[in-house]
Every structure is written in C-alpha cells, then in structure tokens.
Amino acid sequence: TKPFTVLGIESSCDDTGAAVLRSDGVILGESLASQSEIHEEFGGIVPGLAKTAHEEKIDSVVNEAIARAGLNSVADVDAIGVTVGPGLEICLRVGCNKARELAMEHKKPFVSVHHLEAHILMARLPFDDKNAKFNVGGTEEVHESKRTVQFPFLALLVSGGHCQLMKCLGIGRYEIIGGTIDDSLGEAFDKTARLLGLPVGGGGGPAVEKLAKEGDPKAVELPIPLQKRKDCDFSYAGLKTAVRMKTEKIAAERGLDSVDDLSHEDKANIASSFQNVAIKHIEQRLKRTMDMLENEDGGIRSLAVVGGVAANQELRRRLEAICESRNEPWEMMVPPPRLCTDQGAMAAWAAIERIVVGSTDIPDNQEVYARFP
Ligand code: KG4
C-alpha cells in the first residue's frame, strides 16, 4: 500500500499531545504540552485544571505538530486519530472534539483510539531501540533497523492508571491474564514520591528512579505483595502502606517530627527498597505468566513492556534478564522512554494500525469513555 500520513491527538490525562506519523512508522512531527508545573503545586492531577490547560493548548499543539511535519495545514494529512478513552472524561472530550471538527471540516477518515491499545502498539512502531533517532523538529528521521514485535505477543502494561498482563492476538484482540486488584504500579511510584517530598507533577516515577540509584535496595525490609495468591494479578496498595509505615518508623527512630526531615541517605534507601520490591512483584507475576504461555501450543515468546513505567531503566534491565534466562529465550521490546509515557505519536500510530486492517469510525457523534473495557 501507498504510504499515508495520520495526525494523532492525545488528551486523556495531563498531557496535550499531537503528532503526524507516516504509515511506515516515521514520526514526521510532534508536539507535547505537559501540565506538570500546574499539577505540581497540588501534588496530583486536578481534572478541572487539566481540562482548561488542554483547551488552552490544543490548537497550538496541533498546529506545531503539523508545521514540524513540514505540512501547511491539517488538509495535508490523510486521516485523523484521537484517544477516546479510558481517561478523564472532560479531558478526553477536548481532544476528541478537536479531532472530530478537523475530520469533518477537512473530510478526513477518522479513527477513535483506545489509550491502552495505543500504549501496547507503540511496541510495534518500527524503530531501532539501540540506536534510535527521533524527530523533534521536523526533519525526517532515519530508522536504522525496523525491529518490531509481531502478534501474538505478551504485553506488560504498566502506567499510572493500569497494571496488566495481556495476551495480544491482533488489533482489537486482547485477553487479560492478570490485572491489579487495587493500585497500579505508576500510582505506587507517585505515592512514594509524594511521601518522600519529591517532585510529582507529571508523575513521580522519574524522581523515585533517580533517587533509588543512590540508595541500597535491601536497606528497608518491605513485603512482596500477594505471596499467597498463585495467579498473575497485582496489588500495590499494601506495599504503599508498608512504605509509609516504614518511613514513619525510621523518622521516629531518628527522633524526627516529620518524614520531611529524613536525611538524603534514608530517603534514597527507602526509594531504592520500594523500587526493588515493586519490581520483584512484577518479576514473579511475569515468570508465572511465561511458564503458562510456554506450555501452550504455539506458545508466545515475545514480551512488550509498555506504559509510562516502562520508561524505568531498572525495570527494563531486570525484565530483560528474565527474558534472557528462560530455557527458550524470549525477545523483549520496550519503546524508547519518551514514547512510553503519554504523547501524540501513540494516537497516530494506533490509528495507522487500525486503518491498515480497514477499521475506521464516523466522527459525527463520537463519544468519549472514562471507562473503556
Ligand atoms: O502512561 P502514562 O504516561 O499515563 C497513564 O496512562 O497513566 O504513565 C504515567 C505513569 C506515572 O505514574 C509516572 O510516575 C510513571 O508512569 N512513570 C515512571 C517513570 N516514568 C513515568 N515510573 C517509574 N519510573 C519512571 N522512569
């Protein structure tokens, strides 16, 4: 098929993103407005403020992505894709309405995108993970190799909203193997960041990861979640509570009034120990899933690690080691860090994948879905 271009728009949470991608996966131009400074002050995302920020930024973000792609207007793209759920309803609506307007005005094919499928499909965007060159300003990028994960594969989706293991069979065809019974892994990172007084705007994960590098992962004893449940589900609420209690205990032992007064070393040890146990839980669940899949006919041997927390280098390193240690080695794909977290390219690429299989939508009455099974 002849290459085509898609404008993708993403506004499900606190990032306003737009990107123009070509159907072979080349990112022609992109733009992202982060709201981290707005939400930093409140220690979390305030939906009303997020919606207002999306409204203020949407036009300039779309125009910037178009300009960086070297195009004159939206009339020059071949189709439009937009995230319609799951996410914050009032935020999703900003992106969805913009995409609907543009699709109707310019009479372009329209594709509604599922945010979780878009995270997963980023592992199928052709790129060279060892030597990736990504476009940030309009010049066409060169892909030195095009290694991508092929269906069927196993996806570990770890984000702020989700924590799931899924069998990925094809576009729109996913089977959940395990999910979280309470908090997601991203939430656990964010709450640990808040507890330790680290920056949390735009997610506390990167700050915890950075601090953890300076600490001892065995310094603070924490329970690995769900030891009694021999399934593939996750739980992070108990770990979150354990981290808080241990932190308060250490502060009391040091004779401090508040955990804020803990030394840098203590905080680094807590961050490192938390991250270690949080990843141990993932490792155990992943190994059990791999045992199961390896026993199936035509068993899956590819793992895609996706979602915001997949940007974590320690998680990547440890899951890579598991893939290599299996009797029959697994291949692992992780998008580059900046494509793990929310941005516009994910909406454009998911739309391209759906267009390729002949699946598009009608923009006129497109709804958004806070929950989207
Ligand atoms: O996928 P994402 O951008 O938004 C959702 O769809 O939820 O994921 C955001 C989550 C946040 O919880 C953030 O703290 C976490 O991903 N995150 C990280 C890292 N980068 C982002 N967690 C751990 N280590 C990181 N380097």
Ligand code: ZN
């Ligand atoms: Zn996301």
